[in-house]
Amino acid sequence: MYEAFYGFTGKPFQLNPDPQFYFDSRQHRRAMSFVEYGLHQGEGFIVITGEVGAGKTTLVRNLLANLDSRQVIAANLVSTQLDAEDTLRMVAAAFGIRTKELAKSELLLSLEALLASHASQARRCLLIVDEAQNLAAQAVEELRMLSNFQLGTRALLQSFLVGQPEFRAILQAPELHALRQRVIAACHIGPLDADDTQSYIEHRLKRVSWDGVPLIMPDAFEAIFAASAGIPRRINLLCDRVLLSGFLAGKWVISADTVKEIAEEIDGELSCPRQ
Incomplete structure (x- = not known):
């Protein structure tokens, strides 16, 4: 019209995030520096928070658009109110694993084998969890357990946890102490x-x-x-x-x-x- x-x-002002319209504001430039640092480490968790509509997802998609898809396998998960095992199944499905009728132990073995296969071919695996504030504490802990997967001394999975400001408060829960120690970069995107x-x-x-x-x-x-x-x-x-x-x-x-x-x-x- x-x-x-x-x-x-x-259409210049569509609501859906589009890396082609990424704007490198001072806020986003600072956040991108933290994210790029964390990505360079190749392990642990990177936490990105911001108000609804602040550009968190656009920032992550812009980052992924500039990565070599032959070397980086990225899986996206939009979190809803799932329990720990359902979250695990969603992660596996995001990486292309058929989860139907698999017991949790089989699911973990299949996921570890897939991640190890990519690592042996010099490919990195990234998990991006959007709306992370909706994750239950047990689901967050399940994600931490996935960060234990290794091939030799190399971590098999790195995760981005992207959420609204309240996610920072969730991370302060005593039961998430071990996960906080795995956060290698964190940033907040303001207006x-x-x-x-x-x-x-x-x-x-x-x-x-x-x-x-x-x-x-x-x-x-x-x-x-x-x-x-x-x-x-x-x-x-x-x-x-x-x-x-x-x-x-x-x-x-x-x-x-x-x-x-x-x-x-x-x-x-x-x-x-x-x-």
Whole structure:
């Protein structure tokens, strides 16, 4: 719709994480440095936390997109409220192991054999667990046990635990003391500041061949920052709606008034209806 109207080559503010739109903000640059350090160690756990929509998954996908898929085998697991054994089965399935009717002991042997096979061929295995705050303490402990798998002195599996800020509190539980000792890098991604918010918007627009049309006024950028609190997903939602509104109204200039109007509309749509 508005993409053709403004001459864009694609949709600049989609909600799904896309490494092609990765923006290297100060927050994300710092987080990426920690992650790259941890990845270089080749063992243990890397913990990434941040508010909903802060760009945690995008950061990890950008990292994976720059790794050699011939040397790194990555499995993704989106955590839900699973018990420890179900979590283990989900991990095995993510690496392509058929888990039906396998006893836990057989499952562990199959997973260890697969990881060892990759290691013997100079391939590394990474496990990315998203929404890690949903993991029960016993499930987290099960993941720690997987980190014990070794081929000689080499760890067979490295794990990224990606979650919301409350996951840090979960990790402080006394029963997770052993896992905390295996965390080799941890970082928290905060919201963008006002300058990075404007740069983020311009970056995404330029990825779809924005040539300055529509013109976004300085106070519009300020209004977007104020309404979104610098959270990338909120920025995307708001900007997408602002551009749609601009298209419907035939506007070539985006003002602060337009942004505030759309922000109020979104807030109204998400609020509880009056009885």
